[in-house]
Amino acid sequence: MSKRILFVDDEPMVLQGLQRSLRAMRSDWEMVFANSGVEALETMAKAPFDVVITDMRMPGMDGAQLLDMVKTKFPRTVRIVLSGQSDRDTILRSVGPSHQYLSKPCDVDELKQRLARTFGLRDMFDNPHLKEVVGRMKTVPSLPALYLAVTEALRSPDSSINKIGDLIAQDMGMSAKVLQLVNSAFFGLSCNVSNPHQAAALIGVEDLKALVLSVEVFSGFGAELTQDLGFLWNHSIATASFAKAIARVQKSSREMVDDAFAAGLLHDVGQLLLAAAFGAEYEKVLGRRAETGSKLAACEEEAFGCTHNVVGAYLLGLWGLSDSIVEAVAWHHEPSHAQPTLFSPLIAVHAADYFDSQIHPHPGFDEHSTLDEPLLSQLALLPQVESWLKACQEVASRSASHA
Numbered sequence: 001m002s003k004r005i006l007f008v009d010d011e012p013m014v015l016q017g018l019q020r021s022l023r024a025m026r027s028d029w030e031m032v033f034a035n036s037g038v039e040a041l042e043t044m045a046k047a048p049f050d051v052v053i054t055d056m057r058m059p060g061m062d063g064a065q066l067l068d069m070v071k072t073k074f075p076r077t078v079r080i081v082l083s084g085q086s087d088r089d090t091i092l093r094s095v096g097p098s099h100q101y102l103s104k105p106c107d108v109d110e111l112k113q114r115l116a117r118t119f120g121l122r123d124m125f126d127n128p129h130l131k132e133v134v135g136r137m138k139t140v141p142s143l144p145a146l147y148l149a150v151t152e153a154l155r156s157p158d159s160s161i162n163k164i165g166d167l168i169a170q171d172m173g174m175s176a177k178v179l180q181l182v183n184s185a186f187f188g189l190s191c192n193v194s195n196p197h198q199a200a201a202l203i204g205v206e207d208l209k210a211l212v213l214s215v216e217v218f219s220g221f222g223a224e225l226t227q228d229l230g231f232l233w234n235h236s237i238a239t240a241s242f243a244k245a246i247a248r249v250q251k252s253s254r255e256m257v258d259d260a261f262a263a264g265l266l267h268d269v270g271q272l273l274l275a276a277a278f279g280a281e282y283e284k285v286l287g288r289r290a291e292t293g294s295k296l297a298a299c300e301e302e303a304f305g306c307t308h309n310v311v312g313a314y315l316l317g318l319w320g321l322s323d324s325i326v327e328a329v330a331w332h333h334e335p336s337h338a339q340p341t342l343f344s345p346l347i348a349v350h351a352a353d354y355f356d357s358q359i360h361p362h363p364g365f366d367e368h369s370t371l372d373e374p375l376l377s378q379l380a381l382l383p384q385v386e387s388w389l390k391a392c393q394e395v396a397s398r399s400a401s402h403a
Contacts (some may be wrong), residue, residue: 003119004030004047008040008066009082012069014104014166021108029033029115037061037245041069049077053120055104056083056090064090067097075135076128078118078318080364082106091186092207095398096138098317104186118318125314127305134315139274140173140269141221143233148220154209164208165200165291172236172269173206177217178203179262194255194262194322195297221272229275231364232268235356238396242352243345245391249384250343256324263328266321267349270312270329274304295332295366309333336375344383351385355392 009015015033018264022031032049034040038061040052046105052070056063067079067247087209094101108246115151125131140294142150150167153159167176173197182199183192187207193199198209211217214297220228247257275282297307310344313330331338335350357365 002028003051003115003116004031004032004049006032006034006040006043006049006052007082008034008037008052008058008063010035011059012057014055022112024038027111037066037069038067041073041097044070044074044077048074049120051078051080051115053080053082056081056094062090064093064097067094071097071136071138075095075132077135078122080114082111086212090318092210094216095181095186095211095217100320101184101186103188114320117323118265121314121326124153125306125310127149130306130311131314132305134273134311134318135272137276139217139219140176141219141272142173143230144220146171146174147218147220149203151212154205154212157211159205161201161205162197164205165197168200169196169265170237170271171233173221174218174267175199175262175265176269176316176319176321178208179321181211181217183320183322190379192255192322194258194325196257196265208336221276229271229364230272231362235362235364236265236268236361238356238360238399239267239349239352239397241399242355242392243348245395246348246351246388247345249387249391250348252343256345259322260328260345260352262321263325263332263345263349264352266312266316266325267329267332267353269316270308270310270311273311273315274300274308278304280308290363297366335372340375341355343379347376347379347381351388352392355389359393 007015007018014034015035019033019391021029021030026036033041034043034196037058040054044052052067054066063081063083067081070077081098081101082104102111122131136393146167152165153164153167168178178196178199179194181187182202187203193202240261241264243260244257247260252260252369270348285299285303289296297309300307309330309332313326316329317326324345328349331346332349332353335346338346340346354371355370356370371385373382376385
């Protein structure tokens with residue numbers, strides 16, 4: 001089935017240029033063009049679209065307003081901004097309702113790659129109900145104490161970007177959001193960053209203040225599930241630190257070390273998404289896992305038709321995070337499914353996740369968790385496991401001493 005894309009722009013020449021440059025994709029994509037937000041909504045009401053791509057500056061209903069309505073009325077549709085320079089307030093308003101922000105003029109090959117990646121993610125995540133749930137989310141919930149600490153730090157005139165960055169880098173939800181923003185063209189940075197601390201510094205204190213205090217791109221996690229899932233924050237930090245240590249043992253590049261850390265921090269973010277979306281129903285899933293001793297993924301699959309790792313990977317992919325991070329989040333329990341041929345952040349997170357379950361045992365971990373030794377042997381990495389474990393134990397020891 002061909003994918004349906006709706007392009008929205010009030011300038012006919014822009015729409016004609018897109019139509020010409022994407023002519024070769026007509027056999028794969030059904031492309032429709034609208035010259036206003038009102039026309040776009042009327043068109044979407046007649047038949048569903050996989051993706052809507054809109055300009056920001058349009059008379060009447062601007063791009064931010066359009067995408068906000070699309071998020072409410074058509075949450076399964078992926079929302080992308082394709083725009084030139086716009087005023088800061090309009091850009092900030094577009095952060096919540098949009099998944100990605102591309103700058104004009106946009107290279108046609110880049111646009112094709114972004115769309116192909118989006119369609120690949122949607123095919124992987126073949127669950128209409130969950131697409132709708134994820135499509136409505138503009139934030140990933142944060143640990144209440146960290147959320148409060150960040151908002152207080154941003155309100156204080158004495159807080160430095162280093163302090164704010166340190167807080168953000170401890171939280172899955174806030175880290176995911178700043179990485180989404182810094183890797184888009186929202187602020188004209190358009191760079192590949194996977195270090196949450198660096199991402200916060202690049203965005204800057206003033207823009208972070210506006211985003212957090214006015215636009216509310218961060219959100220606190222409900223107290224009702226914090227007790228059940230509170231261990232996830234400690235686990236995510238430990239997994240991130242362990243994955244970073246493993247990547248360093250492998251003498252990986254700085255970029256891969258950063259990717260390993262970010263992927264470790266975000267690897268279980270799908271659990272927060274499912275808990276935020278389904279509340280009491282997800283509590284029942286956790287209870288069923290505890291009572292039966294079944295794998296969490298099996299209980300999630302039975303209840304929702306998908307698992308937390310796929311849900312997390314889908315959202316992070318829509319937000320434009322790197323393929324290596326998305327891959328690690330999607331397959332950290334079953335890395336062989338990704339058919340890796342070399343050491344990668346996926347391998348680092350898979351091992352780090354397992355080591356943390358051994359070093360810091362917790363009832364929230366799957367008792368069935370194992371290290372994929374056949375895969376590691378195939379990649380000639382099995383002899384490295386002992387040195388990986390030693391590095392992780394040293395990290396854990398330093399953390400315990402610091403605490």
